[in-house]
Amino acid sequence: MIFNEFLENLESYEPGKPIELVAREYGIKPENIIKVASNENPFGSSPKALQAMRGCQPALYPDDSYFALKHALAVRFGCESANIIIGSGSDQVMEMAIKAVCNENRGILRAKTTFAMYDIYAKFAHAPVYKTQSEFHDLAQMAEIYTKNAANIGAVILCLPNNPLGECPDASEVYEFLELISQDTLVILDCAYMEFANFKDSKKHIKPAHVLSKFTNVLYSGTFSKAYGLGGMRVGYGLANTKLIEQISKLRPPFNITTPSLAAAIAALDDEDFVQKGIKNNFDEMPRYEAFASEFGLKFIPSYTNFIAIFTNEEKNSSILADNLLKKGIILRNLKSYGLNAVRITIGTKKQNDKVLEALRAEFA
Known part of the structure; x- marks a missing residue:
């Protein structure tokens, strides 16, 4: 098979791991997995x-x-x-x-x-x-x-x-x-x-x-x-x-x-109440991640989105952190593919954020 030359050096886009894959690989029940990697709406659909x-x-x-x-x-x-x-x-x-x-x-x-x-x-x-x-x-x-x-x-x-x-x-x-x-x-x-x-x-x-x-x-x-x-x-x-x-x-x-x-x-488009509920939750909860980063001396970027990028350190680099949380059923987005020692975390519901922040603090304690 002869392929176009541009494919030789073309890296595939790396999406967040799906819940089903993590469930199979780590033997975790899907309902116990929290995905905060792909910036999806944590409240689902309208x-x-x-x-x-x-x-x-x-x-x-x-x-x-x-x-x-x-x-x-x-x-x-x-x-x-x-x-x-x-x-x-x-x-x-x-x-x-x-x-x-x-x-x-x-x-x-x-x-x-x-x-x-x-x-x-x-x-x-x-x-x-x-x-x-x-x-x-x-x-x-x-x-x-x-x-x-x-x-x-x-x-x-x-x-x-x-x-x-x-x-x-x-x-x-x-x-x-x-x-x-x-x-x-x-x-x-x-x-x-x-x-x-x-x-x-x-x-x-x-x-x-x-x-x-x-x-x-x-x-x-x-x-x-x-x-x-x-x-x-x-x-x-x-x-x-x-x-x-x-x-x-x-x-x-x-x-x-x-x-x-x-x-x-x-x-x-006809359910603006649903949209505004999700956006309000996003910015009500985001300061909790900012406080976590500040508590452990980690750099973060003030975000205008439904996620936050937090830079890790050499001792606990982004790959180690993402892998460790994956074993606990928490899917983060490792930004290593962007050349950054950082993770991107979608802001979830309060209940999801409680568990994610607990796991993050345990990693840096």
Whole structure:
């Protein structure tokens, strides 16, 4: 078998371990395992979404126009349905966008430490990758790199807030940065965690309607996987200028989300109480992890997401820590693959956090 050359040096994305795998490997009952590795909603899914899924007909293909979902999103964000594309997760929307504008001569620009799939999608397009020296979204560094290499950059990607670190620049800083980018260059705003950032600090809030009114080259992407509790349904969306949406849509596969996914997403948008309950719990509980880190002299990054990144030490490095907790039925995200001696912990329910923090303290005591 002859494979494309770019696969030789392409590392697979490493997701959080599934509960079923940990149960098999360590002989732990699934109900006794706590997964705080993949930034899923600890409260599950909205009751309205669950009811909608039970009422749909999965033997039938979904409405491929996604009329009802696009209309609901258009009302939510103050735009038109023609400004919206639906994807199997927001990552599919970004993959299509990168393929639409990048090639061997036009690469992507990103922060040094950010969502690993950006590089994988760039390699699909044979596109080079430009990145900052800073781990974070240093927009001044990004602007400098862009200015020097504008002709060779097809897409600039900002993860707002950033996964896996959790930091987030102010919206005003982002808008100023967008003014520096040529209208011939696509800018992707990956806003998978924007609901959390807006709750914690409204200065971080990127408003899609404002982006659409000012920038024809910007794609705002969002997801139902986090705040809306539909990670297993795989529904995402992109908002952009109609011409940009038309071009990206040429790469969209037919029926790219399922009939139950479509029904769940429409219903989830109508259950804001569920969303706000989860977000409030997130920021009520997060200070407990900050206090733990401070207690043991561990660095952490103030987070605007539903997770926190905590840096460990050489004596108890991130791999040892993650493995030790795995044996206790607690799944963390080891950030070793990002070159960091750190773990990322999704903020769970109070009961889950009690157990996770107890296990963490036992490791560092």
